[in-house]
Amino acid sequence: MLPSDGRFGSGPSKFRPAAAQALADRAVDYLGTSHRKAGVRRVVAQLKTGIADLLGAPDGYEVVMGNGGATAFWDAASFGLIERRSHHLSLGEFSSKFVAVTASAPHLDEPSVRVGDFGTCPPLEATDGVDAYCYPHNETSTGVMLEVRRPAGDDEALVLVDATSAAGGLRFDPSGCDVYYFAPQKALSSDGGLWIALMSPAAIERIERLSASGRWTPAFLDLKLAVDNSRKDQTYNTPALATVFLTVSQVDWLNGNGGLEWAAGRSDRSADILYGWAEASDIASPFVTDTAIRSRVVGTIDFDDRVSADDISAALRANGIVDTDGYRKLGRNQLRIGMFPAVEPSDIEALTTCIDHIIERLIT
Numbered sequence: 392m393l394p395s396d397g398r399f400g401s402g403p404s405k406f407r408p409a410a411a412q413a414l415a416d417r418a419v420d421y422l423g424t425s426h427r428k429a430g431v432r433r434v435v436a437q438l439k440t441g442i443a444d445l446l447g448a449p450d451g452y453e454v455v456m457g458n459g460g461a462t463a464f465w466d467a468a469s470f471g472l473i474e475r476r477s478h479h480l481s482l483g484e485f486s487s488k489f490v491a492v493t494a495s496a497p498h499l500d501e502p503s504v505r506v507g508d509f510g511t512c513p514p515l516e517a518t519d520g521v522d523a524y525c526y527p528h529n530e531t532s533t534g535v536m537l538e539v540r541r542p543a544g545d546d547e548a549l550v551l552v553d554a555t556s557a558a559g560g561l562r563f564d565p566s567g568c569d570v571y572y573f574a575p576q577k578a579l580s581s582d583g584g585l586w587i588a589l590m591s592p593a594a595i596e597r598i599e600r601l602s603a604s605g606r607w608t609p610a611f612l613d614l615k616l617a618v619d620n621s622r623k624d625q626t627y628n629t630p631a632l633a634t635v636f637l638t639v640s641q642v643d644w645l646n647g648n649g650g651l652e653w654a655a656g657r658s659d660r661s662a663d664i665l666y667g668w669a670e671a672s673d674i675a676s677p678f679v680t681d682t683a684i685r686s687r688v689v690g691t692i693d694f695d696d697r698v699s700a701d702d703i704s705a706a707l708r709a710n711g712i713v714d715t716d717g718y719r720k721l722g723r724n725q726l727r728i729g730m731f732p733a734v735e736p737s738d739i740e741a742l743t744t745c746i747d748h749i750i751e752r753l754i755t
């Protein structure tokens with residue numbers, strides 16, 4: 392009854408054991424060698440071209456990277472991409488954290504914010520006096536996915552999309568935004584510590600202009616330094632070489648099997664299985680009621696009060712099926728399931744069988 396792999400976390404997420412094995416095979420000629428030398432820089436270059444291929448980078452777009460994950464990128468964006476005032480869609484934990492960054496930045500005006508209830512998504516609308524629109528492609532805390540696009544009626548401002556739990560798992564139009572940024576430990580099933588961003592020419596131009604404007608910026612968060620180093624297949628300071636390698640490994644695996652369309656198709660199959668099961672169940676139901684925004688990569692499932700989701704996830708964990716817990720701050724009787732491309736759709740099927748099995752025993 393058990394799935395072949397018990398990792399269903401929404402981040403860090405399951406990475407393929409073959410990727411870890413490939414890393415072990417490079418233990419003596421890659422790990423522990425200089426990130427300024429050809430051996431590592433070749434892998435960084437592979438990461439850049441692999442990401443550009445996977446995401447279908449339009450002409451002129453560049454892959455830029457740096458250290459610190461998506462959280463560091465929010466701080467970097469507040470210095471290097473947002474000129475005066477940002478507009479945010481805030482619909483859960485991660486999108487609201489970016490709001491907290493721009494709201495507290497002394498060099499920026501108070502951000503404009505459209506807040507949506509958990510499980511829903513506020514509309515993206517052109518807003519006067521803002522120079523950057525910010526929203527997630529997938530809000531990991533609630534399991535809501537958005538369309539990547541520009542607001543109708545504003546072609547001037549930049550569009551910054553947090554794709555940490557989406558990149559490599561959800562289809563999108565890359566020309567619909569200027570910066571598509573992510574950390575690779577969620578949808579890309581690698582490890583943490585890095586941020587990667589696909590940037591449009593307009594985004595690079597903004598970075599160069601703000602850098603030349605003399606705004607004080609901590610060097611670690613300086614996107615101009617990140618662009619300059621990325622062009623040389625390096626990062627400003629030492630990256631986690633293992634994370635870089637694991638990311639390349641996952642990107643190559645996805646590209647080798649058919650790219651984003653193939654990857655998104657796997658997540659689609661998993662999502663159809665999970666939501667189909669929940670809809671047919673008389674005790675479980677999908678939390679996100681609007682199917683158009685119901686995430687294909689992070690599934691949130693509510694349970695009625697005959698059973699405790701915490702008890703279900705504890706029983707799953709006792710059997711080696713881990714990280715199915717709902718997002719704490721949502722405070723719901725809920726499980727949250729990572730359905731990233733690395734996860735086998737047949738394992739999602741096995742997971743639902745296990746949950747039914749546990750429920751039968753919990754409610755009698």
Ligand SMILES: *Cc1c(COP(=O)(O)O)cnc(C)c1O
Nearest residue numbers: 460461462485527531555556574
């Ligand atoms: C996890 C997550 C982050 C934070 O990523 P870190 O690498 O831990 O900084 C940001 N945004 C989204 C949408 C996430 O899911």
